[in-house]
Amino acid sequence: xxxxxxxxxxxxxxxxxxxxxxxxxxxxxxxxxxxxxxxxxxxxxxxxxxxxxxxxxxxxxxxxxxxxxxxxxxxxxxxxxxxxxxxxxxxxxxxxxxxxxxxxxxxxxxxxxxxxxxxxxxxxxxxxxxxxxxxxxxxxxxxxxxxxxxxxxxxxxxxxxxxxxxxxxxxxxxxxxxxxxxxxxxxxxxxxxxxxxxxxxxxxxxxxxxxxxxxxxxxxxxxxxxxxxxxxxxxxxxxxxxxxxxxxxxxxxxxxxxxxxxxxxxxxxxxxxxxxxxxxxxxxxxxxxxxx
Numbered sequence: 001x002x003x004x005x006x007x008x009x010x011x012x013x014x015x016x017x018x019x020x021x022x023x024x025x026x027x028x029x030x031x032x033x034x035x036x037x038x039x040x041x042x043x044x045x046x047x048x049x050x051x052x053x054x055x056x057x058x059x060x061x062x063x064x065x066x067x068x069x070x071x072x073x074x075x076x077x078x079x080x081x082x083x084x085x086x087x088x089x090x091x092x093x094x095x096x097x098x099x100x101x102x103x104x105x106x107x108x109x110x111x112x113x114x115x116x117x118x119x120x121x122x123x124x125x126x127x128x129x130x131x132x133x134x135x136x137x138x139x140x141x142x143x144x145x146x147x148x149x150x151x152x153x154x155x156x157x158x159x160x161x162x163x164x165x166x167x168x169x170x171x172x173x174x175x176x177x178x179x180x181x182x183x184x185x186x187x188x189x190x191x192x193x194x195x196x197x198x199x200x201x202x203x204x205x206x207x208x209x210x211x212x213x214x215x216x217x218x219x220x221x222x223x224x225x226x227x228x229x230x231x232x233x234x235x236x237x238x239x240x241x242x243x244x245x246x247x248x249x250x251x252x253x254x255x256x257x258x259x260x261x262x263x264x265x266x267x268x269x270x271x272x273x274x275x276x277x278x279x280x281x282x283x284x285x286x287x288x289x290x291x292x
Contacts, residue, residue: 008219008258009186010097010140011117013058015219018281020253020272023059023099023261024052025225028081029066029073034226034238034263042085046092053093056269061120061261062086062111063101067196068154075106083110090115099142103151105129112137120261122193122223123151125174131181140187142221143174147197155197163202164209167192172216189259191221195228203229207248214256222252223261225268246271254279 006017015021026048030037039045049060064081065073086098100111103123108130112119118140121130125143134141145167147158160166171190179185192206192213203224206213213220224230230244231237242264249260249268253275262268276282 005186006217006219007186008140008189009184010059012095013097015058015258017258018276018279019258020276021058021259022056022265022269022272023061023221023259024049024055024057024265025061025063025261025263026052027063027066028085029063029070031066031070033066033068042088045085046088049089049093049096052265053096055266057096057265059097059099059118059259060089061099061101062089062116063120064107065102065152067101067122068152070152075104078102078104078107079110082107083114086111086114086116103127103130105133108133108139109137112139118142118187118189120191122146122191122196123149124170124193125177126151131174131178131183134178135182135184139183140189141178141183142189142191143171143178143218144191144193145170145197146193149197155195155199158197158199158202160202163198163205164192164212167206168213168216171213172218175218188218189221190216190218191223194222194224198229200229200232203227204233207252208255210252210255210257214258219259220252220257221259221261222249222257224248224252225260225262225264242267250275 008015030040039048064078098116099118099120100116101120105127108119119134120142124146175188194203225245226241230241250271
C-alpha cells in the first residue's frame with residue numbers, strides 16, 4: 001500500500017481516518033429481501049434518494065440485481081435498471097457519491113460512464129475484469145469476501161479455521177489485484193460481507209473483530225443492516241432488526257470500521273456522530289448543561 005495515507009477519496013469527497021461515511025441502500029429490484037421492491041419504480045427510488053440525502057447520507061448504493069436467489073437477471077436487464085437511473089441521480093444530486101452494487105464488468109463500465117464513483121463488488125472478484133473496468137472509468141472498488149461462492153448463491157455449511165484471517169487474506173489480495181489493474185489505492189474499500197459465505201457465528205465473529213480488519217490499513221465497509229445474522233441472533237424478523245443494526249454499527253465503528261451500508265440513514269448517522277465524539281474524533285455540538 002505504498003503512498004497510502006489512510007484517506008478514502010471518492011469523487012470530490014475525502015474521508016480521513018476516524019471519519020465515518022453513511023451509504024444508503026436503494027435497490028432497483030422487484031424482489032429485495034428487506035423492502036420487497038419498494039424502490040423498484042423510478043420515482044419511488046428517486047424519492048428514497050432525496051430522503052437519504054436529507055437524512056445525511058454520504059453515498060447511495062444502487063443495486064439492479066437481488067443478492068440472493070431469485071428470478072434470473074441478465075446483463076441487459078441490470079443495465080436497464082441502473083444506467084439511466086445513475087445518470088438521473090448524478091444530475092439531480094451533483095455532489096452525492098454514487099455506488100453501484102454489481103459483479104459484472106460490463107455494468108461497471110456503463111454505470112461509471114454515467115456517473116458512479118464506486119463499484120460495490122459483493123461477489124469477491126467473480127468477474128476477473130471488474131477491477132480493470134472500475135479503473136477505466138476512474139471509480140473506486142469494494143473488495144469483498146464470500147468464501148468462494150458464486151454470485152446469487154447462499155452459504156451451506158461454510159467452514160473456516162479462522163474466518164477473520166480468511167477475510168483479511170482474501171480482501172487484501174483483491175485490493176492489491178485492483179491496484180495492479182489500475183484502481184487508485186485511495187479508492188479501495190474492503191468488506192467482510194456479512195452473511196455472504198458465512199453462517200451467523202462467522203458474521204458475529206467478523207463484527208467483534210472489526211479492529212483486525214481496520215488494522216490492515218484499508219477502509220472497512222460494514223454492510224450489516226437488517227441482515228439475517230442479526231435476526232438469528234435475537235430471533236427477529238427482518239422488519240424488527242433496526243435497534244440491533246444500530247448496536248452492530250456502533251460496535252464496528254468503535255473498532256475502526258469506516259463505511260456503513262444501511263437502510264436507516266438518519267438513525268445510523270446519529271449513532272455514528274455519537275461514536276465519533278466518544279472516540280474524540282469529533283466534538284459535541286454544544287455543552288451548556290451545568291456550565292451556564
